[in-house]
Amino acid sequence: MSAQFPAHLDLEEEEDLEVFSKNTSLTDGGPSSPSSMMNQYREEEEEELFITVDHPESHVTAIETFITYRVMTKTSRSDFDCSEFEVRRRYQDFLWLRSTLEENHPTLIVHKFVMKGMVERFNDDFIETRRRALQRFLDKIRDHPLLRGSPSLKVFLTAQDLAPHRKQTPSLLSRWGGTVKMLSQSLRGVRSRPEEFSLMQDYVEQLSSKICSVDKICSSETQSCTQHLSSVLIPVLHDYLLCADTLKAVMKRRDNIQAEYEAKREAMERRGDQEQQEEEVQALQEKVEVCNSSLQEDWSRWRSSMRTDLKTALLSTAENNMQHYEKCLAVWETFLLSQREEGSEQKEEDAP
Incomplete structure (x- = not known):
């Protein structure tokens, strides 16, 4: 039997091998139930949130070279202290946000933005392609009725320095242990999965297979x-x-x-x-x-x-x-x- 690791361990590039951990101060769960969060969203749905990813800059240090992007936020939401924010974020920061959202909302669909098969990470075409992918990622979160109210997203958009929030996490070994536990549980399977989720699983597997075929054919024809x-x-x-x-x-x-x-x-x-x-x-x-x-x-x-x-x-x-x-x-x-x-x-x- 072949096994696949959970998608949230998808750490793809050298610069992305970061120790992600759970910030208990940012936990999006807690006493708030999904229904109460939905009610809160309905109350605030008229309030606007605009996010723009632009102006990539190259940074060279003694140990690494990396790109940061400007993240501009304009909002009328009452839970933000100001109406405009400007921060700079690197790719690892986006990975931190995605990982945190997946940990705090394990049954919500968090959009992925990893680009496979691209190796020239510092040429203009790659940087622009990545910028667009990161923009789509934030747009998906902004448009999600629950994720848009995440404290993690707010910190990502407003904090000038993310380092203190990213450091409040367990070790990679601890994450790996949790992943192994989840893997062993998934291999055992569930005894009475509701039919609707079985149908959902079948649909996703068929959809993945079909899209993979479309991708292969179009890629072959493009080549x-x-x-x-x-x-x-x-x-x-x-x-x-x-x-x-x-x-x-x-x-x-x-x-x-x-x-x-x-x-x-x-x-x-x-x-x-x-x-x-x-x-x-x-x-x-x-x-x-x-x-x-x-x-x-x-x-x-x-x-x-x-x-x-x-x-x-x-x-x-x-x-x-x-x-x-x-x-x-x-x-x-x-x-x-x-x-x-x-x-x-x-x-x-x-x-x-």
């Missing part, structure tokens, strides 16, 4: 599309980019030949010894004419060849792109159709 660009269109573009540089050099050499001819002719006219230099000037003039003629012919051939090559490459790329998007569209249509059919079946089951 094929990228390979086509790399092997068909990009080489042609690079080839003619180099040809353009070659043409500039040819034009310069032609101009040099003409300049030499013109200089000789002007010198001959000034000195008046036309008979002595006439042969030399005539030879240079013929050389210019030959250069002009050969360049004109080559220019005509080059333009014709360029148009043919670019047209062929662009048409091939367009056709390949159409096939790529048609295949991806077919996969998504099949997936959405299956979801629609499952929804119809669920409605029929729920009907009296």
